[in-house]
Amino acid sequence: MSQPESAPPAAADVVIVGGGIVGSATAYFLTCDPAMAGRVVVVERDPTYSRASTPRSAGSIRQQFSTPENIRMSQFGMAFLRDLDRHLGVDGDPVDVGFRENGYLFLATAGGVGVLEANHAVQTACNAAVELLDPAGLAARFPWLSTEGIAAGSFGTANEGWFDPHTLLMAFRRKARAQGAVYVADEVVAVERHGGRVTGVGLASGGRIACGTMVCAAGPNAGRVAALAGADLPVAHRKRFVYVFDCKDRFPAMPLVICPDGVWVRPEGAGYVCGTSPPEDADPDCEDLELDYAMFEEVVWPTIAERIPAFEAIKLTNAWAGHYDFNTVDHNGIIGPHPEVANLIFANGFSGHGLQQAPATGRAVSELILQGRFTTLDLSRFAYTRFAEGRLVRELNVV
Ligand SMILES: Cc1cc2nc3c(=O)[nH]c(=O)nc-3n(C[C@H](O)[C@H](O)[C@H](O)COP(=O)(O)OP(=O)(O)OC[C@H]3O[C@@H](n4cnc5c(N)ncnc54)[C@H](O)[C@@H]3O)c2cc1C
The missing domain is CATH 3.50.50.60 (FAD/NAD(P)-binding domain)
Incomplete structure (x- = not known):
């Protein structure tokens, strides 16, 4: 209460x-x-x-940022999450935020490899547990992933995931x-x-x-x-959508996958969630929470279905909108x-x-x-x- x-x-x-x-x-x-x-x-x-x-x-x-301070802030956030009962427990009640440490997987085409490698250097200098994988390495580790058009991926092997x-x-x-x-x-x-x-x-x-x-x-x-x-x-509002879907194929160990165009998808409970950020010129300052299903149909779903073929057959079950606290x-x-x-x-x-x-x-x-x-x-x-x-x-x- x-x-x-x-x-x-x-x-x-x-x-x-x-x-x-x-x-x-x-x-x-x-x-x-x-x-x-x-x-x-x-x-x-x-x-x-x-x-x-x-x-x-x-x-x-995640630890996979390009700015050392952001990496270190999230590393502290992770250490804090690992010890929640001690930090936030009241009257001995445990604090369970349901953390799942599945990692993030950033994918890049040939044009994006330079940035991926530069970020990797920053991340490893900060002791982040990240691994660069070539297409063969990606296919071996994530057999459900299509590596068509992908030149490399950066996978966070620890200290990345999601929670409530x-x-x-x-x-x-x-x-x-x-x-x-x-x-x-x-x-x-x-x-x-x-x-x-x-x-x-x-x-x-x-x-x-x-x-x-x-x-x-x-x-x-x-x-x-x-x-x-x-x-x-x-700082202004920028509306973002999270789409929730079911798929008969389950990949419980799947990381949060970020496709080269920024579309992301990850498991959530028995289903999955996904989303993307619109291009800057189509991203107005607005305060409403109205949903945009066209973005799912036209951008998000085609992208994740191309990258993870099992997602060609899915059922959208829910969606929500929220606002980023966006530094313009x-x-x-x-x-x-x-x-x-x-x-x-x-x-x-x-x-x-x-x-x-x-x-x-x-x-x-x-x-x-x-x-x-x-x-x-x-x-x-x-x-x-x-x-x-x-x-x-x-x-x-x-x-
Ligand atoms: C769809 C979506 C996905 C996201 N995913 C992630 C993610 O995966 N990982 C991550 O780290 N972050 C994520 N974020 C960003 C993250 O949610 C925000 O950066 C973070 O919650 C900001 O916290 P806050 O306390 O500053 O803002 P808020 O949670 O918005 O809290 C600000 C509070 O201020 C109150 N307030 C405002 N004005 C006044 C006033 N004048 N008087 C009194 N009260 C006032 C509001 O009512 C509000 O409760 C996501 C955001 C969205 C929308």
Whole structure:
């Protein structure tokens, strides 16, 4: 049973706007730290999370990124997942997110091999367990896969897979509350600033919470929340679809396969899930959750049926839409303070990999608040200031 939400207090040391996986992981890490003596308040406008990114995610975690920081963040996420009972258990209740360690398989045509190899070098330098396979190696390991037109594949042999995102979110919330974080069901509609500081947030209910620090963890809505504070944040909604299907052929050990055109497919329970990202010029900022079945019929299904011939005969059984918290500039997280408003901290723009990065992000934000700097993983390249300074960090492996 979920606990009732609390009435807004008059003041908090830290107000976190948004109680999704990023806001809740931040609340958890802050309240874990003995240095945190003050009050942590999470303001979440929809405690059912009916439209939030987190429960609509595909729930996957990988080490196969092109940016070392992303690899290391997911490695921490993986270590955290392996020890959930210790981190997030409350009253001895186990936390089972149903992790399946089947790996990711990125496939490339001849034109994509260079990128695959360059990414492989970055990944192995970070001690990621990844293997490059030629077509013969792919056929031997994955006999259900057609290697027609494929020049190479990159397979994550450990520390990659998928899990239930909603269970993880609820576990973070429950533990953060058990450690003293207060969750308020309300919407932040105003941010008060005096000079270079945020002094409080205004709520849709009419209340106000004075704060020492504000964390923007509003997912796809982060651009709007930042604007309330007078800050320009390049984060917008980008709609993505997950299609669920049945097939009489079962490949239980199948990894999450990413075809050269970006279409992905993986097992889910007794069936499969799949999806793709549209081309950038057909990817508007929109907030609706309307489904696009034509994308399945015309793009996703033909691609997976060509790659895995057993998928020529499948039955679509379900589908859902959700929104990426999309960083429209370089598709990477934005983690750190506003340069002119030092007590406004961003944790946004994860562009399709925010679930797996939530533990590392929550830890990083709590370090910034409590220690004034990153003390474990240096994420300073993801600073908000990189846009103005022209130091973009472009992630190539956005799925
Ligand atoms: C289809 C799909 C597949 C995905 N697959 C993966 C994947 O496989 N692996 C992965 O790592 N990531 C994946 N992602 C991305 C991942 O889900 C997100 O990056 C992550 O959930 C972002 O978490 P968040 O807490 O920032 O956002 P959210 O979960 O959206 O939470 C933000 C919260 O802020 C609240 N909020 C917003 N504005 C206000 C306000 N003004 N006042 C109060 N509350 C407010 C919202 O109600 C919301 O609950 C996927 C996303 C989608 C849509």
